[in-house]
Amino acid sequence: MKATLNILEAAGAQIEPEVIEIGEQVYLKGISSGIEPRAWDSLRETKVFLKSPITTPQGGGFKSLNVTTRKTLGLYANVRPCKAYSPYIRTHFPKTDMVIIRENEEDLYAGIEHRQTDDVYQCLKLISRPGSEKIIRYAFEYAKKYNRKKVTCMTKDNIMKLADGLFHSVFNEVAKEYPDIEADHKIIDIGTALIADKPEMFDVIVTLNLYGDIISDVAAQITGSVGLGGSSNVGEEVAMFEAIHGSAPDISGQNIANPSGLLNGAIMMLVHIGQPEVAEKISNAWMKTLEDGIHTGDIYQEGISSQLVGTQEFAQAVIDRIGLKPEKMTPAEFQKGDGSDDNMGAIKLTKRKPSKKELIGLDVFIDWKESNNDANVIGDRLRAVDAGGVNMQLITNRGVKVYPDGMKETFCSDHWRVRFFNADQSVITHAQILDVMKQVQDLGFDFIKTENLYTFDGERGFSLAQGE
Amino acid sequence: MKATLNILEAAGAQIEPEVIEIGEQVYLKGISSGIEPRAWDSLRETKVFLKSPITTPQGGGFKSLNVTTRKTLGLYANVRPCKAYSPYIRTHFPKTDMVIIRENEEDLYAGIEHRQTDDVYQCLKLISRPGSEKIIRYAFEYAKKYNRKKVTCMTKDNIMKLADGLFHSVFNEVAKEYPDIEADHKIIDIGTALIADKPEMFDVIVTLNLYGDIISDVAAQITGSVGLGGSSNVGEEVAMFEAIHGSAPDISGQNIANPSGLLNGAIMMLVHIGQPEVAEKISNAWMKTLEDGIHTGDIYQEGISSQLVGTQEFAQAVIDRIGLKPEKMTPAEFQKGDGSDDNMGAIKLTKRKPSKKELIGLDVFIDWKESNNDANVIGDRLRAVDAGGVNMQLITNRGVKVYPDGMKETFCSDHWRVRFFNADQSVITHAQILDVMKQVQDLGFDFIKTENLYTFDGERGFSLAQGE
Numbered sequence: 001m002k003a004t005l006n007i008l009e010a011a012g013a014q015i016e017p018e019v020i021e022i023g024e025q026v027y028l029k030g031i032s033s034g035i036e037p038r039a040w041d042s043l044r045e046t047k048v049f050l051k052s053p054i055t056t057p058q059g060g061g062f063k064s065l066n067v068t069t070r071k072t073l074g075l076y077a078n079v080r081p082c083k084a085y086s087p088y089i090r091t092h093f094p095k096t097d098m099v100i101i102r103e104n105e106e107d108l109y110a111g112i113e114h115r116q117t118d119d120v121y122q123c124l125k126l127i128s129r130p131g132s133e134k135i136i137r138y139a140f141e142y143a144k145k146y147n148r149k150k151v152t153c154m155t156k157d158n159i160m161k162l163a164d165g166l167f168h169s170v171f172n173e174v175a176k177e178y179p180d181i182e183a184d185h186k187i188i189d190i191g192t193a194l195i196a197d198k199p200e201m202f203d204v205i206v207t208l209n210l211y212g213d214i215i216s217d218v219a220a221q222i223t224g225s226v227g228l229g230g231s232s233n234v235g236e237e238v239a240m241f242e243a244i245h246g247s248a249p250d251i252s253g254q255n256i257a258n259p260s261g262l263l264n265g266a267i268m269m270l271v272h273i274g275q276p277e278v279a280e281k282i283s284n285a286w287m288k289t290l291e292d293g294i295h296t297g298d299i300y301q302e303g304i305s306s307q308l309v310g311t312q313e314f315a316q317a318v319i320d321r322i323g324l325k326p327e328k329m330t331p332a333e334f335q336k337g338d339g340s341d342d343n344m345g346a347i348k349l350t351k352r353k354p355s356k357k358e359l360i361g362l363d364v365f366i367d368w369k370e371s372n373n374d375a376n377v378i379g380d381r382l383r384a385v386d387a388g389g390v391n392m393q394l395i396t397n398r399g400v401k402v403y404p405d406g407m408k409e410t411f412c413s414d415h416w417r418v419r420f421f422n423a424d425q426s427v428i429t430h431a432q433i434l435d436v437m438k439q440v441q442d443l444g445f446d447f448i449k450t451e452n453l454y455t456f457d458g459e460r461g462f463s464l465a466q467g468e
Numbered sequence: 469m470k471a472t473l474n475i476l477e478a479a480g481a482q483i484e485p486e487v488i489e490i491g492e493q494v495y496l497k498g499i500s501s502g503i504e505p506r507a508w509d510s511l512r513e514t515k516v517f518l519k520s521p522i523t524t525p526q527g528g529g530f531k532s533l534n535v536t537t538r539k540t541l542g543l544y545a546n547v548r549p550c551k552a553y554s555p556y557i558r559t560h561f562p563k564t565d566m567v568i569i570r571e572n573e574e575d576l577y578a579g580i581e582h583r584q585t586d587d588v589y590q591c592l593k594l595i596s597r598p599g600s601e602k603i604i605r606y607a608f609e610y611a612k613k614y615n616r617k618k619v620t621c622m623t624k625d626n627i628m629k630l631a632d633g634l635f636h637s638v639f640n641e642v643a644k645e646y647p648d649i650e651a652d653h654k655i656i657d658i659g660t661a662l663i664a665d666k667p668e669m670f671d672v673i674v675t676l677n678l679y680g681d682i683i684s685d686v687a688a689q690i691t692g693s694v695g696l697g698g699s700s701n702v703g704e705e706v707a708m709f710e711a712i713h714g715s716a717p718d719i720s721g722q723n724i725a726n727p728s729g730l731l732n733g734a735i736m737m738l739v740h741i742g743q744p745e746v747a748e749k750i751s752n753a754w755m756k757t758l759e760d761g762i763h764t765g766d767i768y769q770e771g772i773s774s775q776l777v778g779t780q781e782f783a784q785a786v787i788d789r790i791g792l793k794p795e796k797m798t799p800a801e802f803q804k805g806d807g808s809d810d811n812m813g814a815i816k817l818t819k820r821k822p823s824k825k826e827l828i829g830l831d832v833f834i835d836w837k838e839s840n841n842d843a844n845v846i847g848d849r850l851r852a853v854d855a856g857g858v859n860m861q862l863i864t865n866r867g868v869k870v871y872p873d874g875m876k877e878t879f880c881s882d883h884w885r886v887r888f889f890n891a892d893q894s895v896i897t898h899a900q901i902l903d904v905m906k907q908v909q910d911l912g913f914d915f916i917k918t919e920n921l922y923t924f925d926g927e928r929g930f931s932l933a934q935g936e
Contacts, residue, residue: 040875071868071934074879092560105879108593110867112885113630114831114919115929118822123593123631125576126866128881130587156678162581163591189681193689196664210624213657214682221661237877354586354837363582369822398594399578400539407508409705411542411573413596417580430909434902441898449919451582451590461583466539 001052003259003315004266010319011285013270013278018042022065023054034065043073049240050269052262053247070104075233075240076131077138077345078102078212079268082199082219082229085329088290089224089299095200096223101142102212103135104233109209116448117367120415127163127208130349132170137347138234139206140178145344146334150182150203151175154191154211162463167208188215195219220244227298230264232272234345241269255310258296260286263318267332272344276334283332285321289314291328292321361390361421361453362433363462367446369414379403381443382418387435390428393419396465419465421453469520471727471783472734478787479753481738481746486510491522495530502533511541517708518737520730521715538572543701543708544599545606545813546570546680547736550667550687550697553797556758557692557767563668564691569610570680571603572701577677584916585835588883595631595676598817600638605815606702607674608646613812614802618650618671619643622659622679630931635676641818656683663687688712695766698732700740702813707740709733723778726764728754731786735800740812744802751800753789757782759796760789829858829889829921830901831930835914837882847871849911850886855903858896861887864933887933889921 008015020039027034034056043049049069056064069075079101086094112124136153143151153171155164168185175183186194188211194201195218207215220226229244243261251257263286270279290299293306294317300308309317325331371377375395379402382392395403396419397412420436422428433452440447454461476483488507495502502524511517517537524532537543547569554562580592604621611619621639623632636653643651654662656679662669663686675683688694697712711729719725731754738747758767761774762785768776777785793799839845843863847870850860863871864887865880888904890896901920908915922929 044877067934071866072875072878074877076879105868106866108624109627111627111629111931111934112864112867113628113931114921115630115924116920116922118820118825118924119596119598121595121597121631121634123595123628125591125593126883127589127591128587128866128883129589130879130881131866156576156681159577159579160581160591162583163589166589189685190689192660192682193685196686197689213624214660217657217661218664218686221658221665235877236879352586357586357835367825396580398539398574398596398599399580400573407540409512409542409703410540411544411598411704413598415594415596430915434906434909437905438902441902447898447920448922449917451917452584452915453582454584454916456583456586463579463581466535466579 001262003311004050004262007263007282007315007318008266008270008278011278011282011322013275015273017050018046022051024057027057033068035068043238047238048269048273049238050262050266051240051242053243053245055247055249067109069240070233073235073238073240074105075235075238076103076105076134077232077234078104078216079142079232079234080216080219080229080244081268082216082223082225084223085225085228085287085290087304088293088295089228090301091222091224093199093222096219098199098202098219099142099146099148099204100212100216100219101135101139101204101206102216103131103207103209105209106131107209114449116365117414118369119413125160125163127166129166129170132167133174133349134347136167136171136174136206138344139204140174140181141344141347143181143204144178148181148204150184152184152186152191152202152205154186154188154205154207154215156188156211158187162461164208171206191215192218196222199223216244227258228260228264230261230266230268232265232268234272236346239269239272239345241265241272255312256297257311258298259311259315271334279334280332281322282318284325285318285323287326287329287332288321288324289317291326292317355456356458358427358455359430359433359452360425360427360455361419362436363451363453364418364420364437364440364447365449366416366418366440367414367448368416373412373414375402375406375412378416382440382445384443385420385436385439387420387432387439389422390420390432390436391423393421394465395419399466401465419453469518469730471779472518472730475731475750475783475786476734476738476746479746479750479790481743483741485518486514490519490533492525495525500530501536502530503536511706515706516737516741517706518730518734519708519710521711521713523715523717535577537708538701541703541706541708542573543703543706544571544573544602545700545702546572546684547610547700547702548684548687548697548712549736550684550691550693552691553693553696553755553758555772556761556763557696558769559690559692561667561690564687566667566670566687567610567614567616567672568680568684568687569603569607569672569674570684571599571675571677573677574599575677582917584833585882586837587881593628593631595634597634597638600635601642601817602815604635604639604642604674606812607672608642608649609812609815611649611672612646616649616672618652620652620654620659620670620673622654622656622673622675622683624656624679626655630929632676639674659683660686664690667691684712695726696728696732698729698734698736700733700736702740704814707737707813709737709740723780724765725779726766727779727783739802747802748800749790750786752793753786753791755794755797755800756789756792757785759794760785823924824926826895826923827898827901827920828893828895828923829887830904831919831921832886832888832905832908832915833917834884834886834908835882835916836884841880841882843870843874843880846884850908850913852911853888853904853907855888855900855907857890858888858900858904859891861889862933863887867934869933887921
């Protein structure tokens with residue numbers, strides 16, 4: 001942090017840092033979030049947070065400070081520029097220059113998990129329309145501001161037609177408002193493969209939390225920039241800037257770490273707070289330092305590097321080059337905004353009319369492991385349920401229809417999903433749901449969870465079973 | 469298919485193919501699964517299925533034949549060898565030789581999705597202990613049979629501590645039974661990055677369905693083997709073999725497609741049915757064909773290839789080389805089993821004592837969008853619920869605690885999770901659950917789903933909220 005702040009000061013950044021202690025010392029005080037309550041007030045006032053790499057202690061119920069700040073302050077956008085600095089940093093892909101914009105709050109990372117049978121553990125993947133719209137609009141606004149030509153969306157909507165399908169369809173809607181920016185979609189499996197093999201294809205990528213986690217590591221790794229990249233976590237009001245790499249307690253304080261990751265985070269911060277000229281100066285001095293072969297141990301290469309330096313010497317070399325530009329690499333050029341659109345995080349969502357929502361059925365999940373998990377036995381018993389016309393229609397196990405007319409090869413766990421409808425799939429009441437559940441219980445079954453089945457404006461709000 | 473069968477016949481494979489029509493023609497007959505009912509009987513009898521690439525028509529509710537056969541026949545293991553054939557096939561990673569073993573039935577691919585509010589769509593991620601144990605045991609058995617040295621497990625258990633944590637802990641348990649095989653674990657984000665950048669690190673990889681989908685595309689892409697690789701889908705009784713690439717209707721029937729993908733699938737099939745010598749002969753003849761520079765258009769390289777050929781000529785070149793071995797690449801050597809362990813798919817699971825399971829609470833999910841989605845309003849109202857001591861303890865939105873004592877920056881969707889316990893978290897009844905739900909409804913709330921909260925042998929079977 002000291003090396004980075006020295007460079008910022010030398011370049012003339014107009015900042016007044018307020019230091020908040022986070023991480024180990026705070027955890028040891030017994031504050032499980034790793035951040036003191038009064039520190040939140042400082043963040044709310046400064047609205048900007050340059051964060052050193054810290055370690056969340058293993059075990060003991062300590063929460064990841066990253067997750068806590070992201071979710072508590074609504075830092076919904078993780079922005080990760082990923083650029084090659086060849087030949088100074090070794091890579092097979094010297095032309096890479098992409099920005100990954102990852103949704104930061106939702107998806108499987110909401111951490112809602114339940115174990116309700118001996119066999120089966122569940123995690124909820126939640127995707128919201130406002131969450132999707134916010135990150136997608138942010139990606140297009142980012143592309144516009146930084147003069148990028150293309151935004152690629154990545155999902156797995158050929159499998160998750162509702163959840164990932166929502167993200168993709170919101171992407172298509174928003175893309176129409178940006179006719180000058182090319183919009184593109186890739187399925188995440190082949191998309192990740194193309195990032196690994198042809199990264200120069202990509203410009204801005206916007207994607208869900210888990211996919212973004214994976215592809216931003218791939219992109220950093222293949223460009224050799226794991227130790228160099230910065231990232232931002234942007235919310236409607238507050239933004240946090242950091243190095244993409246984690247903490248390295250084993251080399252801390254030995255003057256051998258490369259300060260480039262945090263420095264690049266700080267450069268993003270300067271652009272965010274409306275000091276793009278200072279950001280440019282620092283970025284250019286940093287690239288010139290790389291070009292001059294003044295390298296820390298992690299990036300030192302025989303034949304390319306000219307001088308092996310420590311943390312402080314590297315920082316001094318950058319300071320000495322403030323005012324110079326790289327000669328071989330393209331100099332940095334950050335948009336000089338008019339000041340009005342500096343807070344890109346404050347996205348205005350489309351106002352939408354609520355849908356007409358109708359309850360037409362429910363899925364009751366049951367823990368059952370009798371009769372060798374024979375679907376016909378549980379199915380035949382549940383035929384007895386009748387809640388004013390609401391009856392069992394089918395049973396699935398791990399998503400596959402197993403009753404009626406299942407296949408004998410289908411493996412059945414102790415986790416059964418039983419679907420109830422009116423025969424004509426007409427509207428039912430919440431009272432009928434409670435009646436179904438009570439009857440299921442009276443038959444001696446352990447109901448473990450339920451999912452109501454709704455239509456929205458007449459459209460089915462749930463997937464069919466495999467084999468249905 | 470014809471080119472592949474010609475090669476198999478020329479090499480002396482002892483097979484009697486029974487041809488089943490699948491795909492387009494069957495879909496057009498109105499069979500939405502793409503496979504005729506009587507074809508299942510043929511599969512059950514032959515137990516082995518060499519599948520041409522086919523296309524699932526878009527729209528119209530057609531099911532993917534791949535998903536249907538995998539799940540219906542319990543083909544739980546997708547096995548994808550991934551090898552470099554440098555310099556004949558261009559790659560940055562000439563030493564790559566890994567096998568990805570992907571769980572094929574569970575995870576988010578169970579396709580259980582629900583939309584229950586205007587804003588939020590949900591997909592269930594389900595991970596089972598028997599499903600995890602089967603694929604992990606298969607991976608170690610595979611490593612043993614094919615003389616592989618290391619099995620790497622990939623999960624995201626730093627986030628999904630229950631679901632991915634189960635997979636990782638089963639991996640640790642099973643690994644102990646194979647002391648001669650090195651066992652290793654990587655978080656999926658950095659794991660994928662390492663596959664993309666240092667694939668020679670890996671030997672056998674075992675992972676969950678979604679992660680396996682992504683990393684097997686990455687591995688195929690970076691070794692240039694998308695058009696060449698074969699894969700198997702193995703169940704307890706039946707197994708399916710195929711090319712890893714999809715169908716290419718635009719070049720079908722023009723004698724320009726590379727038959728190598730299906731051929732490599734057929735080679736895996738021959739090993740599976742106990743004809744490893746024939747498999748070796750074909751594999752070696754195929755590699756010799758590559759070495760001799762006889763290449764189809766997709767792999768043709770100026771300076772390396774000597775002859776550009778069509779599908780039939782390529783197949784003939786392989787047939788002409790039966791009995792020869794590659795001179796530069798390592799010849800194939802498939803384990804000659806004693807016949808007893810040929811059906812590796814039939815895994816014996818560990819017998820386990822059922823846990824002591826106790827119901828201690830429930831999560832009720834509510835669709836609510838009044839008062840500007842103010843958590844304090846919904847929270848204060850729900851304080852009225854009291855089902856024999858079972859009360860509301862906290863509310864989360866997208867996984868973050870928002871009541872009591874939420875942060876004002878936390879964005880709230882219309883999807884609220886309300887957690888109910890006895891104050892002392894003691895055991896409750898299913899009747900109390902129904903009572904809670906009825907009271908929630910009587911207060912005028914739309915309950916949309918529930919998740920019961922259990923302990924197993926005293927251990928909490930659910931995650932805490934972020935900020936709890």
